Amino acid sequence: MDPRVTAAIAANDGLITRARALDLGLSPGEVRRLLRHHEWVPLRRGIYTPAETWAELDEHVGRPLLLARAAVLAMRRGWVLSHDSAAHALGMPILAARDGFVHMTRPGWTNAWTENGVKHHLARYADQQVLRVGGVPVLDRARTAVDIAREHGILAGIVACDSALRAGATRAELEAAYVIMQCWPGVKAARRSVALADPGAQTPHESLGRHLVIEAGIGEPETQFPVRTQRGIAWCDIRVGHHVIETDGRLKYRSLERGGVAHDVEEAVWEEKLRERAVSDRGLVVSRVVWADHWGPRRADAVRRLRSAQAEADARFGRELSPTLAAEAERIRREHSARRPA
Structure with a gap:
């Protein structure tokens, strides 16, 4: 490829027009060859991107x-x-x-x-x-x-x-x-x-989790609730009374080699289990919601699970959050001006 064409594509965020390519010295036949051999991908009439650029981009954004x-x-x-x-x-x-x-x-x-x-x-x-x-x-x-x-x-x-x-x-x-x-x-x-809307939801999954909680009718959800445990401070995604709801994504349980964030998948799963037990030990019932719970028949099942867990939390610990946990959460928030990373 002519380096002037490569530079023009880079300067235009991966795009080049047919007119610009011709101005830089490519012939109409060369443009047709690049398209025929799938070296360039047509995005609009007369607007192209290199095939390697297109292949590197994710389909969602x-x-x-x-x-x-x-x-x-x-x-x-x-x-x-x-x-x-x-x-x-x-x-x-x-x-x-x-x-x-x-x-x-x-x-x-x-x-x-x-x-x-x-x-x-x-x-x-x-x-x-x-x-x-x-x-x-x-x-x-x-x-x-x-x-x-x-x-x-x-x-x-x-x-x-x-x-x-x-x-x-x-x-x-x-x-x-x-x-x-x-x-x-x-x-x-x-x-x-x-x-x-609530800025406390740090991911789309957490936003949908809050919507699910509202639909379940179990109470007003609070986002990013901090709990001091024996393992340190745990920031819970959503809380209603003594019931915390965690929105689990697969990335944190997927290895780096497979595009996730876990250095050690087994260790990540075990750490999450220990964290959940530490939160439960403070007098809280923990529910977990996965992405599939937001759609289709799984959604009704998730609503039933949330209602059941809320009833359990209310029966065991009372409807209102204990003054001790409430005061601790307020102190932690004062101490931490920024919420935990997602």
Whole structure:
């Protein structure tokens, strides 16, 4: 490959247009050969990325973000990235959408249509809601979270709103984002998602776990509850009364070689068992929720398990959190200005 072409691709975040390639000296035949031999991957008409770049990107964020950048290159008029595409550009963890559309918005009367994998939205927004990320105009976190809630519903909306709060957006900004949306489709889901948002949820899994607890009707969930144990301070994902709910992901039990974070899988599992026993010894009942518990028939089963565990905790230790645990948690939070890492 001509080093000038390689440099141009690197300077444009992995993208190159046909026009730019021709300007740098490639012939139309060479471009066709690169595509025919699958050395370049076409993302939009006349916009490509090297096959090795595409292969290295994950399917949940990396590829959708590159597709969004390609769509921006192909667009004319005043489009900005929005919804899921804006979240990817801003580094906001969200639920992956089934449709996989690139989302773009420009000012206009509320309307939307889909064409060639891009969902175009006409909607009002304020100039101060537009940021630039890598030279690309993007709607800010608060507006993005509210748009995701309108587009995909409360589950996705809670995850997005939690993510926005965690990244520094305020609840007032989230509320202000939907003020202009009085009669827009999905605005009820946006309002409810903002009302239920909590920056204490450190991952989408924890956001969904809190939603599951609310659906179970076992009480108001508190996030990031600290407990002083014989093994040190344990930060529990969610608490209701004397019942703590831990949202377990597979990454912490997967080896580094397989893309996880565990140096020793057996040791990671054993440490988690000891931690759970130490938390239980302080007068708490521990439940565990995995990702599959949020969907389909597993969700109803998870709700029943949470209700049963809550009834056990209430019967053994009382409905209200003991003054001792409450006072300890308050002291620990004062001592630790930052919450534990996820």
